[in-house]
Amino acid sequence: xxxHLTRRVFRAIxxxxxxxxxxxxxxxxxxxxxPARVRPAMSSLPYTSRRNLFVFSSxxxxxxxxxxxxxxxxxxxxxxxxxxxxxxxxPSDILAKAFQTFFTMRLETPMLISHFQARALxxxxxxxxxxxxxxEEEDWQNVFSTENLEKVLDVLSESDCxxxxxxxxxxxxxxxxxxxxxDHGFGPGKISRPALGLYINILAMNGxxxxxxxxxxxxxxxxxxxxPSPWLTIMKGxxxxxxxxxxxxxxxxxxxxxNKFDQASHGEIxxxxxxxxxxxAAQTVYDSPIAGDSEPSMxxxxxxxxxxxxxxxxxxAEEIFKSLPNEPTEDTAGIILLWEAANGSNASALAQKVxxxxxxxxxxxxxxxxxxxxxxxxxxxxxxxxQLASDFMALAxxxxxxxDSQTHILELESxxxxxxxxxxxxxxxEKVDATSLTSHNxxxxxxxxxxxxxxxxxxALFDQISSLLDPLFQENVRLESATIAALTHMLLxxxxxxxxxxxxxxxxxxYSDEQKMPVRDALAEYITDKSQSDTDVWNAYExxxxxxxxxxxxxxxxxxxxxxxRKRSDLAVLVFGHMRQADEPGRRPKxxxxxxxxQGLARTADGTNLELVHNMLKLDLEVDLNTRILNGLMxxxxxxxxxxxxxEIFRQILQSEEGPCHKxxxxxxxxxxxxxxxxxxxxxxxxxxxxxxxxxxxPLYSAYMEALAAQCEFDLAVEAINNMExxxxxxxxxxxxxxxxxxxxxxxxxxxxxxWASEKxxxxxxxxxxxxxxxxxxxxxxxxxxxxxSV
Numbered sequence: 001x002x003x004h005l006t007r008r009v010f011r012a013i014x015x016x017x018x019x020x021x022x023x024x025x026x027x028x029x030x031x032x033x034x035p036a037r038v039r040p041a042m043s044s045l046p047y048t049s050r051r052n053l054f055v056f057s058s059x060x061x062x063x064x065x066x067x068x069x070x071x072x073x074x075x076x077x078x079x080x081x082x083x084x085x086x087x088x089x090x091p092s093d094i095l096a097k098a099f100q101t102f103f104t105m106r107l108e109t110p111m112l113i114s115h116f117q118a119r120a121l122x123x124x125x126x127x128x129x130x131x132x133x134x135x136e137e138e139d140w141q142n143v144f145s146t147e148n149l150e151k152v153l154d155v156l157s158e159s160d161c162x163x164x165x166x167x168x169x170x171x172x173x174x175x176x177x178x179x180x181x182x183d184h185g186f187g188p189g190k191i192s193r194p195a196l197g198l199y200i201n202i203l204a205m206n207g208x209x210x211x212x213x214x215x216x217x218x219x220x221x222x223x224x225x226x227x228p229s230p231w232l233t234i235m236k237g238x239x240x241x242x243x244x245x246x247x248x249x250x251x252x253x254x255x256x257x258x259n260k261f262d263q264a265s266h267g268e269i270x271x272x273x274x275x276x277x278x279x280x281a282a283q284t285v286y287d288s289p290i291a292g293d294s295e296p297s298m299x300x301x302x303x304x305x306x307x308x309x310x311x312x313x314x315x316x317a318e319e320i321f322k323s324l325p326n327e328p329t330e331d332t333a334g335i336i337l338l339w340e341a342a343n344g345s346n347a348s349a350l351a352q353k354v355x356x357x358x359x360x361x362x363x364x365x366x367x368x369x370x371x372x373x374x375x376x377x378x379x380x381x382x383x384x385x386x387q388l389a390s391d392f393m394a395l396a397x398x399x400x401x402x403x404d405s406q407t408h409i410l411e412l413e414s415x416x417x418x419x420x421x422x423x424x425x426x427x428x429x430e431k432v433d434a435t436s437l438t439s440h441n442x443x444x445x446x447x448x449x450x451x452x453x454x455x456x457x458x459x460a461l462f463d464q465i466s467s468l469l470d471p472l473f474q475e476n477v478r479l480e481s482a483t484i485a486a487l488t489h490m491l492l493x494x495x496x497x498x499x500x501x502x503x504x505x506x507x508x509x510x511y512s513d514e515q516k517m518p519v520r521d522a523l524a525e526y527i528t529d530k531s532q533s534d535t536d537v538w539n540a541y542e543x544x545x546x547x548x549x550x551x552x553x554x555x556x557x558x559x560x561x562x563x564x565x566r567k568r569s570d571l572a573v574l575v576f577g578h579m580r581q582a583d584e585p586g587r588r589p590k591x592x593x594x595x596x597x598x599q600g601l602a603r604t605a606d607g608t609n610l611e612l613v614h615n616m617l618k619l620d621l622e623v624d625l626n627t628r629i630l631n632g633l634m635x636x637x638x639x640x641x642x643x644x645x646x647x648e649i650f651r652q653i654l655q656s657e658e659g660p661c662h663k664x665x666x667x668x669x670x671x672x673x674x675x676x677x678x679x680x681x682x683x684x685x686x687x688x689x690x691x692x693x694x695x696x697x698x699p700l701y702s703a704y705m706e707a708l709a710a711q712c713e714f715d716l717a718v719e720a721i722n723n724m725e726x727x728x729x730x731x732x733x734x735x736x737x738x739x740x741x742x743x744x745x746x747x748x749x750x751x752x753x754x755x756w757a758s759e760k761x762x763x764x765x766x767x768x769x770x771x772x773x774x775x776x777x778x779x780x781x782x783x784x785x786x787x788x789x790s791v
Contacts, residue, residue: 070506072102076120079127092131096139099124100148106155109476112510113161118168125175144179152176153198157205160478163512166206173202193222200230209237209246220257229259232272239273239281247281251288262291267300274303282307286320295323298331305335306375309342310382317342328357333367338375347391350376351398370401377410381417389414408432409441416447421455424448425464438471445472446483453486459494481511485518492526497539504547513550520548524555528562537562538571545578552586553579557593564600572600573609580616591626595791598632603788607640627658632791635667643675662700665689666789669703673710673743682707683716696728702739702787709743714752717744722760734764738771738785747779 075090075098082089089095102121128135128143142148153176161169177199180191191199196219203212212234216223223230231250238246251269254261266285273282286296286304301320308317321339324332337350345353358365373396380389393411396403403411408431415424428434428448438445449468452461469487472479479487484507491499508516523544527537541559544551556579563572576597579589589597594617601610614633617623630653637645650668653660668685672678686704689696696704701724709717717740725731741753757765773780 071105072098072100073117073120074098076102076124077116080120080123083123083127089127092128092135093139095124095128096135096142099128100142103148103151103155106159107151110155110158110160111476112478113156113159113165113169114509115162115165115168116509118161118165118172122168122172122175125172129175129179146180149176149180150192150195150198153195153202157198157201160510161206162510170203170206170208173199191219193226196223197226197230201233204233204237205240207237207241209234209241209243212237213250224257231257231259232269235269235281235285236273236276236278239276239278242280244280244284247284248288251285255291260291261288263294263297266290266294267297267303270296270300271303274307279304279307279311283316302331302335306338309338310379312383314342328361328364330364330367333357333364334372334375337372338379341376341379341392346388347395350392351395354399368399368401370396370404370407373399373401374404374406374410377407377414381410381413384417386414386418386420389417405433405436409437409444412437413444413447416444416451419451419455421452421457421461424451425461434468435471438468438477439475442477443480446480449479450483450486453483453490458490462490462494465490478510479507481515482518484511485522488519488522489526492522492540495536497536497543500540500543504543508547516548516550520544520551520555523548524551524559527559530562530565534566534568534571541571541575549582549587553588553590553593556587557589557596560593561596561600564603567604569601569604569606569609572597573606573613576613577616580620585622588622589620591623591629594623595628595632598629598636599791602632602636602639605639605641607642610636610640625656627653627656627661627664628791630656631661631663631667631789634664635670635789635791638667638671638674641674643671643678646671647675662694662697663789663791665694666700666703667791669700669707670789672707678707679711679713679716682711698728698730699787699789701728701730702736703789705736706739706743706787709740710745712745712749714744714749718756732761732764734761734767735785737761737764738768738782739787741768742781742785745778750779 075094078090079095081087099121102117125143128140132140153173156169156173156176177191177195180195196215200212200215200223203209203215212230216230216234231254235247235250238244238250251261254265259265266288269285270282273279273285282304286300290296301323305317305320308314308320317339321335324335328336337353340350340353354368358368373392376392376395377389380386380392389410393403393407393414396407408427412424412427412432415427428437437448445468449465452458452465452468455461458465465487471477484503487503488500491497491503504519508519511519523540526532527541527544529537544559556575560572560575560579563569563575576589576593579587579593582588594613597613598610601613617625617629617633623629630649634646634649634653637643637649646667650660650664650671653664665685669682672682672685675681682704688694689700701720705717705720705724708720720727721732721736721740724736737753737757741750741757744750744753754765757768768782771785772783774783
């Protein structure tokens with residue numbers, strides 16, 4: 001049965017495009033796609049009653065309805081399709097309502113805007129604009145009224161957007177801005193100050209601070225009193241582009257725009273840039289001259305020093321630190337102790353330092369507060385040192401300080417870093433308000449959830465994890481991709497692939513390809529886990545295949561190989577076929593992929609699929625035949641009892657520009673095991689090896705001996721083993737004898753090998769007797785002894 005997760009469906013998942021099913025059964029979200037030609041179809045995943053991870057899944061009706069991120073998108077997606085197909089477009093009133101619905105919902109809950117969504121919005125906006133004369137006034141107002149246009153700017157300003165969507169988002173904002181400034185017969189419109197601020201913010205934050213600056217100057221009379229100053233946003237925009245020249249230019253012209261670049265403005269900008277991680281721009285502003293030749297404020301110095309120290313840039317902080325007063329003051333005591341910690345002082349040394357400072361100046365006692373301790377713990381966490389954080393935490397007790405909520409959050413972070421599940425849960429239960437954690441400390445909440453999901457006790461902690469996630473999912477909070485990956489890992493190992501689908505469906509579109517890699521890797525890790533059933537990993541592969549079309553061929557090749565290792569060549573070849581069908585060159589099989597596929601087919605002796613893949617190779621004009629591919633093909637045909645075909649490929653290698661290699665000769669001896677004239681061919685080849693002075697290593701020589709043994713040339717095989725050290729400089733081992741025993745057919749000859757070996761090589765045979773033997777078609781064989789050649 002064909003899966004509901006078709007290319008169309010997961011295109012919707014990736015883009016946050018609305019889904020449209022003719023029918024939707026909750027416990028049939030995934031089915032396997034295994035042709036009956038290869039093996040009977042796998043059973044679908046059984047439904048198990050359990051506490052579901054997702055709050056919105058508790059309502060069966062809602063689980064089939066439109067997701068919040070999809071509201072209003074369906075008609076706009078239909079419009080895009082209609083314009084492409086030149087078919088009838090949805091009615092304008094439906095489109096206007098859909099456009100309004102999208103922004104009304106996003107105004108309540110800002111979400112990431114994907115490239116698909118941005119295109120749908122701008123196409124709809126332009127289409128409706130062109131339909132003005134044919135639209136009812138009410139429908140027109142649903143989109144183009146001042147209130148709704150300002151709502152558009154508000155949502156675009158508050159929402160993150162995918163990198164590829166930024167240009168489209170700016171164009172949509174530009175259209176809304178132009179509409180607000182249009183002359184509708186009563187003179188040019190006067191766009192409001194808040195709307196201008198939103199428009200400037202959209203331009204600056206999406207990579208076009210130049211236009212944002214131009215707009216601000218154009219409306220400076222209107223915007224000069226805006227708080228906070230739009231110049232801060234524009235400066236951040238230039239900082240994000242690493243354009244420090246423009247940052248410096250804004251600072252230099254600060255006074256020209258009615259802002260005095262005094263100590264307060266200087267400190268405000270430095271702190272603003274530090275808070276947003278723009279340290280290069282912050283340093284540029286810090287170094288800029290201040291009106292009246294004033295010195296940077298203590299707040300500005302402390303902000304930059306602290307940032308450098310928490311990010312292991314002690315040298316960068318040193319020059320600013322040297323500008324502090326020589327004698328510690330109440331303002332500088334905290335940063336001085338943080339400096340000492342960054343330069344290697346432990347908790348004991350800092351305690352002594354504080355004792356000495358307070359003894360010298362009792363007024364400093366008031367500056368030894370819990371904020372100072374919090375800074376120290378924050379530094380320990382920044383350096384990934386849980387023990388140091390614990391030692392700094394103990395200072396609060398020594399100094400008679402009461403830990404505050406920030407202290408407990410930092411303590412929680414250190415326990416997460418230490419991987420201490422028990423202590424982490426104890427802190428969450430006794431010291432931290434879980435609601436505050438998930439609403440105001442999202443980075444810590446992400447780390448906590450990821451740690452619990454990856455812990456060995458994740459099943460026992462499932463309810464705890466769910467309680468942490470409930471408010472986040474209710475509020476549509478965007479989790480870090482590493483957290484989504486950890487949740488995916490946990491749900492996969494709970495055999496709840498349906499929950500994985502529900503987790504990923506509304507969220508994949510909010511991450512870049514790079515951000516999605518941990519989620520993809522979690523799926524790939526599960527798929528290649530030999531302890532999981534064939535059915536479960538195949539279903540997981542189906543999910544990965546369509547949800548992550550950008551997956552590189554190297555990952556797909558590992559998955560293919562894992563199915564070969566499971567002795568499921570049917571599934572491995574399906575994976576290979578999916579690569580062959582890929583549109584992008586980066587996802588199609590390479591030479592290495594073909595070689596590994598043929599090696600897997602050799603291991604599983606799957607002749608039917610061998611011919612299938614060989615035909616694919618013949619039709620693949622993008623892959624040049626090399627010796628490695630032909631080696632794999634030669635080995636596969638030999639394993640599938642087609643030695644004549646192997647010999648044809650060997651002759652092809654001989655005639656190729658690259659020619660044979662050591663492995664080719666080793667594989668040739670493997671072919672001789674099955675060839676009707678194998679013994680003579682093997683002897684002739686060994687003669688050529690000696691004549692051409694080709695260095696024979698142990699695998700090659702062992703393969704020669706095995707070829708003789710497989711042809712029941714007992715005496716010749718014994719002679720080869722006896723001459724082994726003289727021929728290649730390496731003596732026979734117990735593995736050599738085991739290969740001889742396994743290769744020779746019929747139990748009679750195997751008994752002869754046992755008699756000979758127990759007399760000639762008693763120590764080796766004694767070792768072999770410790771290895772289990774299994775009864776095969778042609779007699780007993782030692783388990784785990786083989787001379788497999790990797791191509």
